[in-house]
Amino acid sequence: xxxxxxxxxxxxxxxxxxxxxxxxxxxxxxxxxxxxxxxxxxxxxxxxxxxxxxxxxxxxxxxxxxxxxxxxxxxxxxxxxxxxxxxxxxxxxxxxxxxxxxxxxxxxxxxxxxxxxxxxxxxxxxxxxxxxxxxxxxxxxxxxxxxxxxxxxxxxxxxxxxxxxxxxxxxxxxxxxxxxxxxxxxxxxxxxxxxxxxxxxxxxxxxx
Amino acid sequence: xxxxxxxxxxxxxxxxxxxxxxxxxxxxxxxxxxxxxxxxxxxxxxxxxxxxxxxxxxxxxxxxxxxxxxxxxxxxxxxxxxxxxxxxxxxxxxxxxxxxxxxxxxxxxxxxxxxxxxxxxxxxxxxxxxxxxxxxxxxxxxxxxxxxxxxxxxxxxxxxxxxxxxxxxxxxxxxxxxxxxxxxxxxxxxxxxxxxxxxxxxxxxxxx
DNA sequence: ACAAGTGATGTCAGTGACTGACATGAAGCT
DNA sequence: AGCTTCATGTCAGTCACTGACATCACTTGT
Numbered sequence: 001x002x003x004x005x006x007x008x009x010x011x012x013x014x015x016x017x018x019x020x021x022x023x024x025x026x027x028x029x030x031x032x033x034x035x036x037x038x039x040x041x042x043x044x045x046x047x048x049x050x051x052x053x054x055x056x057x058x059x060x061x062x063x064x065x066x067x068x069x070x071x072x073x074x075x076x077x078x079x080x081x082x083x084x085x086x087x088x089x090x091x092x093x094x095x096x097x098x099x100x101x102x103x104x105x106x107x108x109x110x111x112x113x114x115x116x117x118x119x120x121x122x123x124x125x126x127x128x129x130x131x132x133x134x135x136x137x138x139x140x141x142x143x144x145x146x147x148x149x150x151x152x153x154x155x156x157x158x159x160x161x162x163x164x165x166x167x168x169x170x171x172x173x174x175x176x177x178x179x180x181x182x183x184x185x186x187x188x189x190x191x192x193x194x195x196x197x198x199x200x201x202x203x204x205x206x207x208x
Numbered sequence: 209x210x211x212x213x214x215x216x217x218x219x220x221x222x223x224x225x226x227x228x229x230x231x232x233x234x235x236x237x238x239x240x241x242x243x244x245x246x247x248x249x250x251x252x253x254x255x256x257x258x259x260x261x262x263x264x265x266x267x268x269x270x271x272x273x274x275x276x277x278x279x280x281x282x283x284x285x286x287x288x289x290x291x292x293x294x295x296x297x298x299x300x301x302x303x304x305x306x307x308x309x310x311x312x313x314x315x316x317x318x319x320x321x322x323x324x325x326x327x328x329x330x331x332x333x334x335x336x337x338x339x340x341x342x343x344x345x346x347x348x349x350x351x352x353x354x355x356x357x358x359x360x361x362x363x364x365x366x367x368x369x370x371x372x373x374x375x376x377x378x379x380x381x382x383x384x385x386x387x388x389x390x391x392x393x394x395x396x397x398x399x400x401x402x403x404x405x406x407x408x409x410x411x412x413x414x415x416x
Numbered sequence: 417a418c419a420a421g422t423g424a425t426g427t428c429a430g431t432g433a434c435t436g437a438c439a440t441g442a443a444g445c446t
Numbered sequence: 447a448g449c450t451t452c453a454t455g456t457c458a459g460t461c462a463c464t465g466a467c468a469t470c471a472c473t474t475g476t
Binding site: 099100133136137138140141144162163165166167169170173174176177181198201202203205206207 | 373411
Protein backbone atom coordinates (compact mmCIF):
# COMPACT_ATOMS: atom_id res chain seq x y z
CA UNK A 1 0.00 0.00 0.00
CA UNK A 2 2.64 2.53 0.96
CA UNK A 3 5.54 1.53 -1.15
CA UNK A 4 5.50 -0.72 -4.13
CA UNK A 5 8.50 -2.82 -4.82
CA UNK A 6 9.57 -3.75 -8.30
CA UNK A 7 8.19 -7.23 -7.95
CA UNK A 8 4.62 -6.24 -7.34
CA UNK A 9 3.96 -3.28 -9.54
CA UNK A 10 0.61 -4.04 -11.02
CA UNK A 11 -0.43 -4.06 -14.63
CA UNK A 12 2.01 -6.71 -15.75
CA UNK A 13 -0.54 -7.85 -18.31
CA UNK A 14 -0.77 -4.42 -19.90
CA UNK A 15 2.98 -3.87 -19.79
CA UNK A 16 3.49 -7.17 -21.54
CA UNK A 17 0.96 -6.29 -24.23
CA UNK A 18 2.50 -2.88 -24.88
CA UNK A 19 6.03 -4.29 -24.91
CA UNK A 20 4.99 -7.00 -27.34
CA UNK A 21 3.27 -4.52 -29.69
CA UNK A 22 6.32 -2.31 -29.72
CA UNK A 23 8.81 -5.09 -30.31
CA UNK A 24 6.68 -6.75 -32.97
CA UNK A 25 6.44 -3.42 -34.76
CA UNK A 26 10.17 -2.81 -34.79
CA UNK A 27 11.67 -6.31 -34.98
CA UNK A 28 8.80 -8.27 -36.43
CA UNK A 29 6.91 -11.12 -34.78
CA UNK A 30 9.38 -13.88 -35.61
CA UNK A 31 12.32 -11.68 -34.72
CA UNK A 32 11.05 -11.18 -31.19
CA UNK A 33 11.39 -13.80 -28.46
CA UNK A 34 9.09 -14.11 -25.51
CA UNK A 35 12.10 -13.58 -23.27
CA UNK A 36 12.65 -10.19 -24.89
CA UNK A 37 9.04 -9.18 -24.37
CA UNK A 38 9.17 -10.27 -20.74
CA UNK A 39 12.42 -8.41 -20.12
CA UNK A 40 10.99 -5.25 -21.69
CA UNK A 41 8.01 -5.55 -19.35
CA UNK A 42 10.22 -6.16 -16.33
CA UNK A 43 9.12 -9.74 -15.67
CA UNK A 44 10.38 -13.21 -16.52
CA UNK A 45 9.41 -15.39 -19.43
CA UNK A 46 7.43 -17.64 -17.10
CA UNK A 47 5.23 -14.75 -16.06
CA UNK A 48 4.40 -13.98 -19.69
CA UNK A 49 2.89 -17.43 -20.06
CA UNK A 50 0.89 -16.96 -16.88
CA UNK A 51 -0.92 -14.06 -18.54
CA UNK A 52 -1.06 -15.27 -22.13
CA UNK A 53 -1.56 -18.85 -23.20
CA UNK A 54 0.92 -18.44 -26.05
CA UNK A 55 3.01 -15.84 -27.83
CA UNK A 56 0.31 -14.94 -30.34
CA UNK A 57 -2.41 -14.45 -27.78
CA UNK A 58 -0.82 -11.23 -26.53
CA UNK A 59 -2.34 -9.49 -29.57
CA UNK A 60 -5.82 -10.93 -29.12
CA UNK A 61 -7.22 -9.70 -25.86
CA UNK A 62 -10.83 -9.16 -24.81
CA UNK A 63 -12.39 -11.80 -27.05
CA UNK A 64 -15.26 -12.13 -24.58
CA UNK A 65 -16.03 -8.42 -24.66
CA UNK A 66 -15.69 -8.53 -28.43
CA UNK A 67 -18.36 -11.20 -28.79
CA UNK A 68 -20.57 -9.51 -26.21
CA UNK A 69 -20.64 -6.35 -28.32
CA UNK A 70 -22.22 -8.40 -31.09
CA UNK A 71 -24.71 -10.21 -28.87
CA UNK A 72 -25.78 -6.92 -27.35
CA UNK A 73 -27.41 -6.08 -30.66
CA UNK A 74 -29.84 -8.96 -30.50
CA UNK A 75 -33.42 -7.77 -29.95
CA UNK A 76 -35.04 -9.22 -26.80
CA UNK A 77 -35.94 -12.84 -27.24
CA UNK A 78 -39.53 -13.72 -27.85
CA UNK A 79 -40.52 -16.56 -25.57
CA UNK A 80 -43.15 -18.59 -27.36
CA UNK A 81 -44.51 -21.69 -25.71
CA UNK A 82 -43.53 -24.36 -28.15
CA UNK A 83 -40.25 -24.32 -29.93
CA UNK A 84 -40.75 -25.90 -33.31
CA UNK A 85 -38.36 -28.87 -33.18
CA UNK A 86 -38.70 -29.13 -36.91
CA UNK A 87 -36.04 -30.27 -39.24
CA UNK A 88 -38.39 -29.54 -42.04
CA UNK A 89 -36.13 -28.34 -44.79
CA UNK A 90 -38.76 -26.42 -46.61
CA UNK A 91 -36.26 -23.60 -46.54
CA UNK A 92 -38.68 -21.09 -45.10
CA UNK A 93 -37.68 -19.14 -42.01
CA UNK A 94 -40.12 -19.55 -39.15
CA UNK A 95 -42.41 -16.59 -38.56
CA UNK A 96 -40.50 -13.38 -38.03
CA UNK A 97 -37.38 -15.21 -36.99
CA UNK A 98 -35.50 -14.33 -40.13
CA UNK A 99 -31.90 -14.98 -39.09
CA UNK A 100 -30.47 -12.37 -41.44
CA UNK A 101 -32.60 -9.71 -39.79
CA UNK A 102 -31.04 -10.61 -36.47
CA UNK A 103 -27.61 -10.59 -38.06
CA UNK A 104 -28.17 -7.10 -39.43
CA UNK A 105 -29.05 -5.87 -35.95
CA UNK A 106 -26.03 -7.61 -34.48
CA UNK A 107 -23.71 -6.01 -37.02
CA UNK A 108 -25.05 -2.53 -36.33
CA UNK A 109 -24.36 -3.10 -32.66
CA UNK A 110 -20.82 -4.31 -33.28
CA UNK A 111 -20.02 -1.17 -35.25
CA UNK A 112 -19.86 0.61 -31.89
CA UNK A 113 -16.61 -1.21 -31.24
CA UNK A 114 -14.87 0.86 -33.87
CA UNK A 115 -15.13 4.60 -33.33
CA UNK A 116 -12.84 6.91 -35.24
CA UNK A 117 -10.38 7.20 -32.34
CA UNK A 118 -9.65 3.54 -32.66
CA UNK A 119 -8.89 3.58 -36.36
CA UNK A 120 -5.16 4.43 -36.12
CA UNK A 121 -4.61 1.75 -33.51
CA UNK A 122 -6.55 -0.76 -35.61
CA UNK A 123 -4.49 0.11 -38.65
CA UNK A 124 -1.23 -0.47 -36.78
CA UNK A 125 -2.43 -3.76 -35.32
CA UNK A 126 -3.68 -4.95 -38.68
CA UNK A 127 -0.34 -4.17 -40.26
CA UNK A 128 1.41 -6.43 -37.74
CA UNK A 129 -1.08 -9.22 -38.23
CA UNK A 130 -1.08 -9.18 -42.02
CA UNK A 131 2.71 -9.39 -41.91
CA UNK A 132 2.66 -12.78 -40.20
CA UNK A 133 0.81 -15.94 -41.20
CA UNK A 134 0.70 -17.37 -37.69
CA UNK A 135 -1.09 -14.25 -36.49
CA UNK A 136 -3.52 -14.46 -39.38
CA UNK A 137 -4.32 -18.00 -38.33
CA UNK A 138 -5.12 -16.84 -34.84
CA UNK A 139 -7.32 -14.05 -36.13
CA UNK A 140 -9.23 -16.47 -38.32
CA UNK A 141 -9.77 -18.66 -35.28
CA UNK A 142 -11.20 -15.73 -33.34
CA UNK A 143 -13.55 -14.92 -36.19
CA UNK A 144 -14.60 -18.55 -36.35
CA UNK A 145 -15.30 -18.53 -32.63
CA UNK A 146 -17.47 -15.46 -33.15
CA UNK A 147 -19.40 -17.25 -35.88
CA UNK A 148 -19.96 -20.20 -33.58
CA UNK A 149 -21.29 -17.91 -30.86
CA UNK A 150 -23.63 -16.18 -33.29
CA UNK A 151 -24.80 -19.52 -34.65
CA UNK A 152 -25.71 -20.57 -31.14
CA UNK A 153 -27.61 -17.35 -30.56
CA UNK A 154 -29.60 -17.86 -33.75
CA UNK A 155 -30.44 -21.50 -33.06
CA UNK A 156 -31.51 -20.49 -29.56
CA UNK A 157 -34.09 -18.33 -31.30
CA UNK A 158 -35.51 -21.08 -33.42
CA UNK A 159 -33.37 -21.06 -36.52
CA UNK A 160 -32.42 -24.45 -37.88
CA UNK A 161 -28.71 -25.28 -37.56
CA UNK A 162 -27.82 -24.91 -41.23
CA UNK A 163 -29.58 -21.58 -41.66
CA UNK A 164 -28.12 -20.31 -38.42
CA UNK A 165 -24.61 -21.30 -39.47
CA UNK A 166 -24.99 -19.73 -42.92
CA UNK A 167 -26.39 -16.50 -41.52
CA UNK A 168 -23.75 -16.27 -38.81
CA UNK A 169 -20.91 -16.97 -41.22
CA UNK A 170 -22.31 -14.44 -43.67
CA UNK A 171 -22.51 -11.89 -40.90
CA UNK A 172 -18.90 -12.47 -39.95
CA UNK A 173 -17.92 -12.21 -43.61
CA UNK A 174 -19.65 -8.85 -43.87
CA UNK A 175 -17.93 -7.69 -40.69
CA UNK A 176 -14.49 -8.79 -41.85
CA UNK A 177 -14.94 -7.26 -45.28
CA UNK A 178 -16.10 -4.00 -43.76
CA UNK A 179 -13.17 -4.01 -41.36
CA UNK A 180 -10.62 -4.49 -44.11
CA UNK A 181 -12.13 -1.54 -45.97
CA UNK A 182 -12.25 0.55 -42.80
CA UNK A 183 -8.51 0.22 -42.20
CA UNK A 184 -7.67 1.03 -45.81
CA UNK A 185 -5.31 4.05 -45.89
CA UNK A 186 -7.53 6.62 -47.58
CA UNK A 187 -10.89 5.42 -46.37
CA UNK A 188 -13.00 8.15 -44.73
CA UNK A 189 -16.43 6.63 -44.09
CA UNK A 190 -17.35 5.36 -40.64
CA UNK A 191 -17.32 1.68 -39.86
CA UNK A 192 -21.11 1.60 -39.66
CA UNK A 193 -21.53 3.22 -43.07
CA UNK A 194 -19.08 0.84 -44.69
CA UNK A 195 -20.59 -2.21 -43.06
CA UNK A 196 -24.12 -1.34 -44.07
CA UNK A 197 -22.94 -0.79 -47.63
CA UNK A 198 -21.22 -4.18 -47.62
CA UNK A 199 -24.34 -5.86 -46.27
CA UNK A 200 -26.42 -4.22 -48.97
CA UNK A 201 -23.93 -5.42 -51.55
CA UNK A 202 -24.25 -8.94 -50.25
CA UNK A 203 -28.01 -8.77 -50.65
CA UNK A 204 -27.77 -7.66 -54.25
CA UNK A 205 -25.22 -10.39 -54.93
CA UNK A 206 -27.10 -13.30 -53.43
CA UNK A 207 -30.61 -12.11 -54.04
CA UNK A 208 -32.19 -14.32 -56.63
CA UNK B 209 23.76 -49.58 -38.30
CA UNK B 210 20.73 -51.43 -39.57
CA UNK B 211 19.07 -48.82 -41.72
CA UNK B 212 19.70 -50.74 -44.88
CA UNK B 213 16.44 -51.41 -46.68
CA UNK B 214 14.31 -48.50 -45.56
CA UNK B 215 16.36 -45.76 -47.01
CA UNK B 216 15.34 -45.71 -50.65
CA UNK B 217 11.89 -47.18 -50.59
CA UNK B 218 10.17 -44.18 -52.03
CA UNK B 219 6.81 -42.83 -51.08
CA UNK B 220 8.06 -41.44 -47.83
CA UNK B 221 5.63 -38.55 -48.09
CA UNK B 222 2.60 -40.83 -48.31
CA UNK B 223 3.87 -43.16 -45.58
CA UNK B 224 4.35 -40.17 -43.29
CA UNK B 225 0.83 -38.93 -44.00
CA UNK B 226 -0.79 -42.29 -43.32
CA UNK B 227 1.29 -42.88 -40.21
CA UNK B 228 0.38 -39.44 -38.89
CA UNK B 229 -3.36 -39.88 -39.46
CA UNK B 230 -3.27 -43.26 -37.79
CA UNK B 231 -1.33 -42.10 -34.76
CA UNK B 232 -3.37 -38.93 -34.40
CA UNK B 233 -6.52 -41.04 -34.44
CA UNK B 234 -5.36 -43.39 -31.71
CA UNK B 235 -3.18 -41.15 -29.51
CA UNK B 236 -4.49 -37.73 -30.39
CA UNK B 237 -2.55 -34.93 -32.07
CA UNK B 238 -0.86 -33.58 -28.95
CA UNK B 239 -0.11 -37.08 -27.74
CA UNK B 240 1.87 -37.86 -30.87
CA UNK B 241 5.39 -36.60 -31.47
CA UNK B 242 6.91 -36.03 -34.86
CA UNK B 243 9.61 -38.54 -33.91
CA UNK B 244 6.90 -41.19 -33.47
CA UNK B 245 5.37 -40.42 -36.85
CA UNK B 246 8.76 -40.58 -38.51
CA UNK B 247 9.61 -43.86 -36.83
CA UNK B 248 6.28 -45.36 -37.91
CA UNK B 249 7.05 -44.31 -41.47
CA UNK B 250 10.58 -45.68 -41.29
CA UNK B 251 12.41 -42.36 -41.55
CA UNK B 252 13.93 -39.87 -39.15
CA UNK B 253 12.36 -36.78 -37.68
CA UNK B 254 14.47 -34.58 -39.91
CA UNK B 255 13.04 -36.21 -43.01
CA UNK B 256 9.52 -35.46 -41.81
CA UNK B 257 10.31 -31.76 -41.85
CA UNK B 258 11.76 -32.05 -45.33
CA UNK B 259 8.34 -33.13 -46.61
CA UNK B 260 6.10 -31.07 -44.36
CA UNK B 261 6.82 -27.56 -43.19
CA UNK B 262 5.40 -28.31 -39.74
CA UNK B 263 3.58 -31.00 -37.80
CA UNK B 264 0.12 -29.75 -38.76
CA UNK B 265 0.83 -29.57 -42.46
CA UNK B 266 0.89 -33.36 -42.77
CA UNK B 267 -2.91 -33.27 -42.73
CA UNK B 268 -3.16 -30.52 -45.32
CA UNK B 269 -1.59 -31.72 -48.50
CA UNK B 270 -2.33 -30.81 -52.08
CA UNK B 271 -3.47 -27.26 -51.42
CA UNK B 272 -2.52 -26.30 -54.96
CA UNK B 273 -4.45 -29.19 -56.49
CA UNK B 274 -7.28 -28.40 -54.12
CA UNK B 275 -7.59 -24.84 -55.35
CA UNK B 276 -7.16 -25.93 -58.95
CA UNK B 277 -10.17 -28.20 -58.63
CA UNK B 278 -12.23 -25.12 -57.86
CA UNK B 279 -10.75 -22.96 -60.59
CA UNK B 280 -11.34 -25.74 -63.11
CA UNK B 281 -15.06 -25.05 -62.74
CA UNK B 282 -14.77 -21.53 -64.06
CA UNK B 283 -16.33 -21.26 -67.50
CA UNK B 284 -13.91 -20.03 -70.19
CA UNK B 285 -13.22 -16.34 -69.83
CA UNK B 286 -15.05 -13.98 -72.12
CA UNK B 287 -12.98 -11.94 -74.49
CA UNK B 288 -15.34 -9.33 -75.85
CA UNK B 289 -13.04 -8.04 -78.57
CA UNK B 290 -11.93 -11.35 -79.92
CA UNK B 291 -14.82 -13.74 -79.62
CA UNK B 292 -17.19 -14.13 -82.53
CA UNK B 293 -20.62 -12.99 -81.39
CA UNK B 294 -22.33 -15.97 -82.98
CA UNK B 295 -20.77 -18.30 -80.41
CA UNK B 296 -23.55 -20.01 -78.57
CA UNK B 297 -22.99 -19.15 -74.97
CA UNK B 298 -26.51 -19.44 -73.70
CA UNK B 299 -25.45 -21.81 -70.99
CA UNK B 300 -22.50 -19.76 -69.83
CA UNK B 301 -22.84 -17.32 -66.97
CA UNK B 302 -22.28 -13.71 -67.83
CA UNK B 303 -18.91 -12.55 -66.62
CA UNK B 304 -18.40 -9.85 -64.09
CA UNK B 305 -21.94 -8.84 -63.46
CA UNK B 306 -22.90 -12.00 -61.59
CA UNK B 307 -20.06 -13.43 -59.50
CA UNK B 308 -22.39 -15.80 -57.67
CA UNK B 309 -23.14 -17.61 -60.92
CA UNK B 310 -19.43 -18.23 -61.32
CA UNK B 311 -19.21 -19.36 -57.71
CA UNK B 312 -22.01 -21.86 -58.25
CA UNK B 313 -20.12 -23.34 -61.20
CA UNK B 314 -16.91 -23.44 -59.18
CA UNK B 315 -18.62 -25.27 -56.32
CA UNK B 316 -20.07 -27.89 -58.64
CA UNK B 317 -16.60 -28.50 -59.99
CA UNK B 318 -15.07 -28.82 -56.53
CA UNK B 319 -17.58 -31.49 -55.60
CA UNK B 320 -15.57 -33.82 -57.79
CA UNK B 321 -12.88 -33.77 -55.13
CA UNK B 322 -15.08 -35.79 -52.83
CA UNK B 323 -16.24 -39.06 -54.31
CA UNK B 324 -17.70 -41.70 -52.03
CA UNK B 325 -14.43 -43.60 -51.77
CA UNK B 326 -12.87 -40.64 -50.06
CA UNK B 327 -15.55 -40.25 -47.42
CA UNK B 328 -14.08 -42.64 -44.81
CA UNK B 329 -10.69 -40.98 -45.02
CA UNK B 330 -12.28 -37.55 -44.83
CA UNK B 331 -14.26 -38.61 -41.76
CA UNK B 332 -11.13 -39.84 -39.99
CA UNK B 333 -9.28 -36.67 -40.88
CA UNK B 334 -12.12 -34.43 -39.79
CA UNK B 335 -12.42 -36.21 -36.47
CA UNK B 336 -8.77 -35.49 -35.76
CA UNK B 337 -9.07 -31.87 -36.82
CA UNK B 338 -12.17 -31.06 -34.81
CA UNK B 339 -10.44 -32.53 -31.75
CA UNK B 340 -7.60 -30.02 -31.89
CA UNK B 341 -7.70 -26.25 -32.02
CA UNK B 342 -4.31 -25.87 -33.66
CA UNK B 343 -5.49 -28.02 -36.55
CA UNK B 344 -8.68 -26.01 -36.85
CA UNK B 345 -6.56 -22.89 -37.15
CA UNK B 346 -4.62 -24.41 -40.00
CA UNK B 347 -7.80 -25.48 -41.77
CA UNK B 348 -9.23 -22.00 -41.45
CA UNK B 349 -6.05 -20.64 -43.00
CA UNK B 350 -6.37 -23.00 -45.95
CA UNK B 351 -9.99 -21.99 -46.47
CA UNK B 352 -8.96 -18.35 -46.30
CA UNK B 353 -6.30 -18.94 -48.92
CA UNK B 354 -8.92 -20.56 -51.14
CA UNK B 355 -11.18 -17.53 -50.72
CA UNK B 356 -8.31 -15.24 -51.71
CA UNK B 357 -7.66 -17.30 -54.84
CA UNK B 358 -11.33 -17.27 -55.80
CA UNK B 359 -11.53 -13.53 -55.16
CA UNK B 360 -8.66 -13.04 -57.58
CA UNK B 361 -10.34 -15.16 -60.21
CA UNK B 362 -13.54 -13.15 -59.91
CA UNK B 363 -11.85 -9.77 -60.09
CA UNK B 364 -9.93 -11.00 -63.13
CA UNK B 365 -13.32 -11.42 -64.76
CA UNK B 366 -14.45 -7.92 -64.05
CA UNK B 367 -16.06 -8.12 -60.63
CA UNK B 368 -15.33 -5.24 -58.30
CA UNK B 369 -13.13 -6.19 -55.33
CA UNK B 370 -15.84 -6.05 -52.68
CA UNK B 371 -18.34 -8.11 -54.65
CA UNK B 372 -15.64 -10.58 -55.58
CA UNK B 373 -14.58 -10.97 -51.95
CA UNK B 374 -18.17 -11.40 -50.73
CA UNK B 375 -18.99 -13.95 -53.41
CA UNK B 376 -15.79 -15.89 -52.84
CA UNK B 377 -16.21 -15.94 -49.06
CA UNK B 378 -19.83 -16.98 -49.46
CA UNK B 379 -18.78 -19.78 -51.76
CA UNK B 380 -16.23 -21.02 -49.26
CA UNK B 381 -18.84 -20.84 -46.52
CA UNK B 382 -21.19 -22.99 -48.58
CA UNK B 383 -18.39 -25.44 -49.27
CA UNK B 384 -17.37 -25.71 -45.64
CA UNK B 385 -20.95 -26.11 -44.47
CA UNK B 386 -21.58 -28.80 -47.06
CA UNK B 387 -18.40 -30.59 -46.09
CA UNK B 388 -19.29 -30.70 -42.42
CA UNK B 389 -22.63 -32.24 -43.34
CA UNK B 390 -21.01 -34.70 -45.75
CA UNK B 391 -18.76 -36.18 -43.06
CA UNK B 392 -21.62 -36.49 -40.57
CA UNK B 393 -21.84 -40.17 -39.45
CA UNK B 394 -25.19 -41.16 -40.95
CA UNK B 395 -25.23 -38.83 -43.93
CA UNK B 396 -25.94 -40.63 -47.23
CA UNK B 397 -26.31 -37.93 -49.88
CA UNK B 398 -23.43 -37.15 -52.20
CA UNK B 399 -21.30 -34.11 -51.65
CA UNK B 400 -22.75 -32.45 -54.71
CA UNK B 401 -26.33 -32.94 -53.56
CA UNK B 402 -25.58 -31.56 -50.12
CA UNK B 403 -23.68 -28.59 -51.44
CA UNK B 404 -26.39 -27.61 -53.88
CA UNK B 405 -28.95 -27.81 -51.08
CA UNK B 406 -26.79 -25.58 -48.87
CA UNK B 407 -26.37 -23.07 -51.68
CA UNK B 408 -30.11 -23.01 -52.22
CA UNK B 409 -30.59 -22.42 -48.51
CA UNK B 410 -28.21 -19.50 -48.64
CA UNK B 411 -30.23 -17.98 -51.46
CA UNK B 412 -33.49 -18.23 -49.52
CA UNK B 413 -31.76 -16.71 -46.48
CA UNK B 414 -30.18 -13.74 -48.19
CA UNK B 415 -32.55 -13.32 -51.06
CA UNK B 416 -35.11 -10.49 -51.33
C1' DA C 417 1.77 -7.32 17.01
C1' DC C 418 2.55 -11.77 15.16
C1' DA C 419 1.78 -16.19 12.93
C1' DA C 420 -0.44 -18.12 9.23
C1' DG C 421 -2.07 -17.66 4.88
C1' DT C 422 -2.62 -15.75 -0.14
C1' DG C 423 -1.33 -14.68 -4.53
C1' DA C 424 1.86 -13.01 -7.86
C1' DT C 425 6.34 -13.80 -9.19
C1' DG C 426 11.01 -16.13 -9.70
C1' DT C 427 13.86 -20.28 -10.52
C1' DC C 428 14.89 -24.51 -12.58
C1' DA C 429 14.69 -28.47 -15.30
C1' DG C 430 12.65 -30.28 -18.54
C1' DT C 431 9.92 -31.69 -23.50
C1' DG C 432 9.10 -31.09 -28.18
C1' DA C 433 8.81 -28.46 -32.56
C1' DC C 434 11.77 -26.80 -35.89
C1' DT C 435 16.41 -25.36 -38.32
C1' DG C 436 21.16 -25.18 -40.25
C1' DA C 437 25.28 -27.55 -41.42
C1' DC C 438 27.36 -31.39 -42.84
C1' DA C 439 27.96 -36.51 -43.71
C1' DT C 440 26.47 -40.73 -46.12
C1' DG C 441 25.19 -43.86 -49.46
C1' DA C 442 22.15 -45.72 -53.28
C1' DA C 443 21.27 -44.88 -58.06
C1' DG C 444 22.30 -42.87 -62.61
C1' DC C 445 25.55 -41.34 -66.15
C1' DT C 446 29.76 -41.55 -68.92
C1' DA D 447 35.30 -47.73 -62.36
C1' DG D 448 34.81 -42.91 -61.38
C1' DC D 449 31.74 -38.91 -60.92
C1' DT D 450 27.44 -36.74 -59.79
C1' DT D 451 22.95 -36.33 -57.83
C1' DC D 452 19.84 -36.30 -54.27
C1' DA D 453 17.11 -38.33 -50.63
C1' DT D 454 18.23 -39.35 -46.18
C1' DG D 455 20.88 -39.56 -41.67
C1' DT D 456 23.39 -37.25 -37.89
C1' DC D 457 24.20 -33.65 -34.78
C1' DA D 458 23.93 -29.44 -32.34
C1' DG D 459 21.31 -25.76 -31.34
C1' DT D 460 17.18 -22.22 -30.59
C1' DC D 461 12.82 -21.28 -28.83
C1' DA D 462 7.96 -21.95 -27.38
C1' DC D 463 5.82 -23.83 -23.63
C1' DT D 464 5.08 -26.59 -19.01
C1' DG D 465 5.31 -28.57 -14.24
C1' DA D 466 7.17 -28.28 -9.73
C1' DC D 467 8.71 -25.75 -6.20
C1' DA D 468 10.65 -21.58 -3.81
C1' DT D 469 10.17 -16.72 -2.53
C1' DC D 470 8.29 -12.60 -0.83
C1' DA D 471 5.06 -8.50 -0.35
C1' DC D 472 0.88 -8.07 1.49
C1' DT D 473 -3.40 -9.56 4.11
C1' DT D 474 -6.02 -11.62 7.71
C1' DG D 475 -7.32 -13.80 12.09
C1' DT D 476 -6.42 -13.79 16.80
